[in-house]
Amino acid sequence: MTRKGLLIDYDYCSGCMSCVVACKQEHGYPAGKWGIKVEEKVFMDPGKPDTVRIDYIPFPTEFCDLCAARTSKGDEPSCVKHCQAWCMYYGTIQELALLMEDKHRSVLYSR
């Protein structure tokens, strides 16, 4: 099984947007075309302001090719390399699924 994917440890994603711009630079995508987009999610238990939690979730779109041109040369995808929170991982789905065991909150994208 060699299918590849991206694991996001979103306990640590703080919404810095480096993955977004790294992807655009790598692929030359113009404004409006996103290979990966960071969504802000704010949830709380109504009436209990102390329970507010902010999460950021990078979402790879149809225009994400897992940086095929880079990974074929053994480099990491640009988003993974430049992630300032070091919360993105690239690998086979199996490797990444194993990594998830240690993560408090994470999400695995297959491509």
Added chain:
Amino acid sequence: MAKTEEGVEIHKMGAWSPGPGCHGGCGVEVYVKDGKVIKVEGDKDHPWYNGRLCPRCLAMTQYMYHEDRLKYPLKRVGERGEGKWERISWDEAFDICETRMNELKEKYGPETMVFSQGTGRDVGGMLTLLAYSYGSPNWTMWGLSGHSCFTPQLAGGYVTQGEFTFPDAAQCLKERYKDPEWTPPKVTVSWASTLNRGCVDHYWSGFWFNDLMKQGTKLIVIDPRCTWEATRAALWLQPRPGTDGALALAFLNVIINEDLVDKEFVDKWCYGFDKLAERVQQYPPEWAEEITWVPKEKIIKAARMIGENSPASIEIGRPVEGNPDGTTVIMAIHQIIAITGNLDIPGGNLICRPAYQVTTYPYSTEEVIQLYGEDLHKKLSEKRIGADKYPLVKSFRAWAQEDVLIEAMETDKPYPIRGMWIQANNPLANQAQDTKRHYEAGKKLEFNVVVDTFMTPTAQLLADIVLPAGAFPEKDSVYCIGGPLNVIKKVVQVEECKSDWEIVFTLAKRFNPERVPWKDVKEMLDDRMQPSGYTFDQLAEKGWDLAPKGHPCGSTPYRRYESGLLRKDKKPGFRTPTGRVELYCTSYEKWGLDPLPSYKEITPESPITTPEIWKDYPLIMMTGRRSPVLFHSEHRQIPWLRECDPDPLVEINPDTASEKGIVTGDWVLIEGTMGKFKRKAKVTPIIHPKMIMVPHAWWLPETEGASPNNYGIWDLNCNQTIPMGHQDKSGFGGGPISGMLVRISKA
């Protein structure tokens, strides 16, 4: 320099402004093909950031080759604000600047010319070279009341322990977290410091907090606004804006009364502990709860977490030093760090020096003297605006005091101000408080120059000459603050742009060839890099270096005060008059200021000081939350960045918004007692119901630059509701950048 098979050159260098608009430090790889930058990536071999990179640096190609970049020198041909410009040559531009500035000097004296810088970049070093060569002592950041950005922090550190500090995230060690001498803090405090914005406030990266948390560090967040890190913190305190000083005093009260003090350190290395202990008795947590709105249980818990866990560290964000009594608050926080024994230990707060003592931008009095000599430093105080009024302004570094300066510009007292050189700085969109007042004063001046990368509202409204500056891959320079010594090198030429260094160097040499004895910028950099043992070209080969262990400007051995590495006379101790950390500040005593920390509610408007205004203006306005993609007034025209943070927002609590029938996306009118402006609503529970947050420095480069629109600043600028003239008694620490009272309605 490496070269790929496709003929792409890969240049390793340090990143700094112009471009990312940052405080620098990162190592990057700049990819160049056919004389053009085609990509910028992080450099994995560089210890500061290990290949990571911020979005602003990743968007460098859009920045450098943007069609709206200033490409050649411009001369104003219409009235100021009319937006009419004519292309001129560099020779003509330099001739005009030289002639007009010399005319002003003859007529009014050299002090008539003010030199205003923005933040970041190495521009402080450049401006001092130009100002002092021309003969003016008035180096400043025009309109920023009490110089409330980093200077109160530097000055507070200077009078307490002789230096400033940052939390130790192993940033001075080549092996970083793997170095056996280093240990992660058990607790670290993010005090009004926005983690996910990277380096935007200081020479310290917010993401190191992430790295520390992954290694087990517990985070305490102090912020009136719920941030991402507040939702990840072990403890979050939500004080009322402007009351950080009360919180710090209550922490001291708990730490001292519960005996959480490092006695050995205090006995051996601190001065005046008993007096401090006596003073803080009047500031128990109950007292602070009433002022700060933070429950006393949380105050006690935070103080215990800091006092009971060693090592612990505190990162101080800009809003803390921007408190009206900013320098006092900073001194109190330094006292917390010192008495808990966390100063200059692994995982504590590191005494921070420029790499190898190489100075490009003078941050301390010592560095001003290092660059310009004792005689000039003394002479600077004779006529410098504010130096006669404020002993700390006179003694620390060499700024002109902004609140006194605007009065001088209006009254011609103590002397007329008639010209301004504005570089890497967009005050009318960004830092100048009471915007119209500054515009009126700037409009009256006889000759103004703006040096920048894009046309700005400030340039449109005030400039006679506009000079185009190069981005960082277009210049030779050096970075030296906070850890590594990085080389920045010119690898491409864009249009006719010149580096900030080249511009000031050329003109400074015309004014005073003796003060600028070097042949060119590179020779000057060689000279300034001498303490490192490298020439510019030697280090350019390598890219960067850290001072080795044992060097007084590294971080190890830790506890440099023990081994005499801090003082000029090589004696153990600190660089203060008593040689100790001054909990009782002898410098303040000498200057007639209170040598111990105290708290007074001195914000011009607040629920406590002006309850009658609070009735009609029932919300506290905070400004200046950071953006990961926009640096102060920059980057609004960069498509990849703007689309990530597209709108001039106001953040409002859902209950507050629903009372006024406001939903996300509505335009909102925000009115204070001084003026009003508009913003687009973002309704979010991260904001306290009695507060709003207004991100600062918004302008719209896509709209008309000529008057009356001026890229929308008069509609959007929150500084129109923030006054000057409420600075601390020390002269530093200032205006209520957060804390003014407002009301909102649907526009």
